[in-house]
Amino acid sequence: MSNGFNDAQIDQLQKMFSKMESKIEARLDKVITDRLSECMDLKLKPVIKKVELLSKDTAELKSRLLQAELSARRNNTEIVGFPVEHASEPGIVLMNMAKKIGLTIQKTDLITVYKTGKPRRLGERDCQNIIAEWSNHSLASSFILKVNEYRKRHNNRLDARMFFNSETSASVAVYPHLPREMKQLRWIAKKKAEELGYNYCWITPPGKLLMRKSEGSPSFWIRCEEDLIKLK
Template sequence: MPLQHSPPPPAQKEQTPKTPLFDAPQPGGLHTSLSSSEPSLNQNIDSLTNNASPVITFRNVKRKRLEEDEENRLSTFMSDLKELFREFKQQQEERCAKLCSTVDQIRDTVDLMADKFNDLTARVEVLETERKEILSYTHKLEEKLEHFEQNSRSTCIEIRNVPVAKSETKTSLMKTVIDTGNLINTQIQSHEIKDIFRIQTKDPAKKTIIVDFTTVLRKEDFLEKFRKHNRDRFKLTTEHLKFSGPAKPIFVSENLIARKKRLYFLARDAALSNNYKSCWIKNGKIFMREKEGFKHFEIKSEADLSVITKSA
């Protein structure tokens, strides 16, 4: 019986032993192993140093080039920045110059306008002074005109609330005045009446009668007797003068100009509101008295009435 034998193991390739970088320590021989490894270590370091030196040189060159490029770019940037600043400064100087020129023009214009304003102010002051003088002069002229007009009525009286009769004439009006004089105890002669007529009023049926006496004394006597009669006896009415219809009071007063009539109306209202004793008219002038025994004073304008109202 044949015997089977296992095939022989393949032949092992001879391997070149690798020299270790460091020798393995041998038991009991530590110092021997370290001393034997030093030549290898130094040799390897020198080998690494010699092999790396070209790489280090290449990097230094590249870094220098990069640094030079950075310096060039920085220099270019700084140059551009300086140029921008120079242009900006030039633009600002030009703008500043224009602005200064404009300001100078405005200043000149303002100075011119100020001079014109001062001239206008001086002219306005002169005109205002002239206006006040003109107003003062006009006021004096108005006062003189009113004085002359009032003097032209110094002999005239008004009789109000007398009904208008049919086919009325100056003769019938004169008879009414003479009858009124008889009632108040003063005898009126026809030759003492220079003129008599009616004037237009709000009520056409009761137009005011204007009686123009020949003298101021006769006018004053008629007014005084009428006031005394109304105060001491009884108030005169249309019934006493034989007029038909309901009895209505008759009013007699001086014939005043329009401004004096308004002032007299306001004066009576102010006297009533401020508890003044009396307010009356004499010779075209308006007088007021606060209480009996007090001195009377004249009302010349509405300003006098405002003083009375404030002091009350």
């Protein structure tokens, strides 16, 4: 009597061993994967933490640099969108505007007045921005305050024709002299204000960007994009 296996039994044993092998490989793969994941977590966690800290430090440094630049420009004002033909004599532009808005100034009140950037097309004419550096922050703030009061008396409009004889309308605006990064932040903040229903988004003469939902509600100082993310 033979103790050997027939072909059917051998085939069945092979299938059984094959299934066992697959299960063992699957378990082994899981053990290896879990172990690798644990090792990666242990190695990556300190790295991720360091990256997060560096990102935070970088954001804080950028904010400090921006505030330092704003501080350096605190005596400056910027007239945006003035017609090129009148901007050719920026000093005269400032004196005419000051006289019109009711601000008495002397030549010594202005350290320097100059055009900045290339002319750009706005509406029907080429316009350029004008930077004025005042002898002190009080004068810079007074100029912006008087301009805003003058604009409110004229239906919230400020036009170059109010200061010079001109046939074509040219809307102008007066701001603190802001760094490029701050102008970009202001643009993003205005978009965020529309999204969240904030009715007020403005820049104070020292260069602080503030947002407020409604009259009487608290104001929020926006120093970087991270501050915008926190708003609700």
